[in-house]
Structures are given as structure tokens and as C-alpha cells.
Amino acid sequence: MNLLDQTVLVTGANRGLGRAVAQTLRAAGARVIATARTAEGLAELRDAGFDARPLEAADAISRAALVADLPPLDGLVNNAGVALKGFDVGMARRTLAVNLRAPVALARGATLRPGARVVMVSSGMGELAGFGPEARQRIHAAGTVETVLALADAWLQAVERGTDLQLGWPRSAYSVSKAMLNAATRALARELGPAARVNAVCPGWVRTDMGGAAAPRDLAEGAASILWGLSVAPDGPTGGFFRDGAPIAF
Numbered sequence: 673m674n675l676l677d678q679t680v681l682v683t684g685a686n687r688g689l690g691r692a693v694a695q696t697l698r699a700a701g702a703r704v705i706a707t708a709r710t711a712e713g714l715a716e717l718r719d720a721g722f723d724a725r726p727l728e729a730a731d732a733i734s735r736a737a738l739v740a741d742l743p744p745l746d747g748l749v750n751n752a753g754v755a756l757k758g759f760d761v762g763m764a765r766r767t768l769a770v771n772l773r774a775p776v777a778l779a780r781g782a783t784l785r786p787g788a789r790v791v792m793v794s795s796g797m798g799e800l801a802g803f804g805p806e807a808r809q810r811i812h813a814a815g816t817v818e819t820v821l822a823l824a825d826a827w828l829q830a831v832e833r834g835t836d837l838q839l840g841w842p843r844s845a846y847s848v849s850k851a852m853l854n855a856a857t858r859a860l861a862r863e864l865g866p867a868a869r870v871n872a873v874c875p876g877w878v879r880t881d882m883g884g885a886a887a888p889r890d891l892a893e894g895a896a897s898i899l900w901g902l903s904v905a906p907d908g909p910t911g912g913f914f915r916d917g918a919p920i921a922f
């Protein structure tokens with residue numbers, strides 16, 4: 673993708689991988705719309721010369737306000753994400769809102785130019801290897817965005833009732849949210865059809881606030897794995913899950 677004069681939205685761009693992706697895109701000549709959720713984050717983005725917009729990803733009203741005021745996009749990088757501590761239904765709901773519902777809402781709500789690339793920043797933690805057979809089967813069977821979102825609701829109910837482990841879900845809201853994001857990516861690729869390329873990418877384990885100091889990858893390596901999703905050819909893959917441009921297990 674020639675990024676010169678392309679308009680690309682990057683969420684969670686005030687720090688970490690989102691910031692590195694936004695900087696690289698701008699250096700390549702893209703018009704970058706960068707989101708943050710706090711006044712400090714927005715001020716910092718503006719000071720750095722970005723077109724900064726507010727987004728609290730957990731809030732449907734904030735998501736709608738963002739998409740209502742966007743120009744048509746050539747690229748969308750759904751990067752904002754959380755890995756919250758603990759495990760209960762409240763944190764599970766919030767994790768899904770940020771890591772699943774927000775990326776889906778932005779991909780569906782934004783006006784995408786023909787040939788646009790949508791990149792869902794997922795994680796190897798969303799691979800289904802750690803899921804029991806029933807949960808795995810239900811994720812594989814979720815073929816539309818609606819069925820993925822309904823499955824997310826069903827999982828929250830199971831967490832509330834305490835039956836989630838029995839049904840084969842791991843006790844990691846982060847893993848469940850990223851597995852569901854991968855399933856939603858596959859469904860969105862079908863929904864959007866040939867007009868867009870929609871792929872989930874894993875940046876690898878990267879030294880950020882989320883990844884921690886022990887992670888083997890630096891920001892540039894992680895950002896490159898994300899940016900690959902914007903370089904997919906117009907007839908290239910869509911609906912897949914990749915790290916460093918290579919397909920990975922889902």
C-alpha cells in the first residue's frame with residue numbers, strides 16, 4: 673500500500689504500539705487520525721502534530737461520535753486494547769467492550785474507501801489451543817458478526833453463572849476477547865467482501881506497558897507486524913490471522 677496521502681485511523685495511539693504505528697505511518701506520508709481517551713493523551717498527540725480525536729473504546733457513545741466525524745478511510749488500525757487484572761464478570765464485560773465490540777463498531781461504522789485495509793490488533797493469546805472442545809467449536813461455528821457478538825454475551829452469562837470453565841472457556845478475559853476478535857475478523861471479511869481487506873495481526877510479545885520489560889521484541893518489530901496488515905495487496909488475504917505477515921493458528 674502506498675501510504676502517501678492515505679488516510680489511516682489508529683486507535684490507542686498515545687503510547688505503546690499504537691504510537692509507534694502512528695509515527696511510522698506519518699513518516700511514510702499518511703494522513704494519520706490518532707485517538708486517545710484522556711485529555712493528556714490528546715494534548716500529547718496534538719503537540720506531536722497528529723489529528724487527535726477522543727475515543728473511549730468501552731463507550732458506545734464515544735465510538736459513535738468518533739465515526740460520525742471521520743473522513744473516508746484508506747486504513748483502520750484497531751490497536752487500542754486492555755489486559756485487565758483479575759477475573760470477574762465486570763472486568764470480562766469491559767475487556768470485551770474494548771477488545772471486541774469497539775474494533776467491530778469502528779470497522780462497521782467508518783466509511784471505508786474501496787480497497788481499504790482494516791487491521792485488528794489481536795494476540796497469540798487468542799489462539800484456540802488453550803480452549804476446551806466445546807468453546808473451540810462454538811467459536812469456529814460463529815460465522816457472522818452477530819453470532820460472534822451473541823457468543824460474547826453467552827460467555828458473559830456463563831461467567832456470571834460460574835459455568836464458563838465447564839463449557840471450555842479459559843479463565844482469561846483477554847484470551848477470550850482476542851479469540852472472539854479473530855472470529856469477528858473472519859466474519860467481517862465476509863461481510864465487507866472484496867471492497868476491503870480485513871485481517872487480525874499479532875505483534876508478538878513486545879516491550880510496552882502491557883507487554884512488560886521482559887518481552888523480547890521492541891516497538892519497531894511489533895509495529896512492523898501490525899503495519900503488514902496495511903500492505904496487503906488488493907487481492908491479498910482477508911479474514912486471516914497473521915504474525916510478521918505469516919498466517920498463524922487460530
Ligand SMILES: NC(=O)c1ccc[n+]([C@@H]2O[C@H](COP(=O)([O-])OP(=O)(O)OC[C@H]3O[C@@H](n4cnc5c(N)ncnc54)[C@H](OP(=O)(O)O)[C@@H]3O)[C@@H](O)[C@H]2O)c1
Nearest residue numbers: 684688689728729730751752753795877878880881882883
Ligand atoms: N505488548 C504486547 O506484547 C502485545 C502482544 C500481543 C498483542 N498486543 C496488543 O497490541 C495492542 C497495543 O498494546 P500495547 O502493548 O501497545 O499496550 P499499551 O502500551 O497498554 O497501550 C494500550 C493503548 O490502548 C489504549 N486503551 C486502553 N484502554 C482503552 C479504552 N478503554 N479506550 C481507548 N483506548 C484505550 C491505551 O490508552 P491509555 O493510555 O489511555 O490507557 C493505550 O493507548 C493491544 O490491542 C494489545 O492487546 C500487545
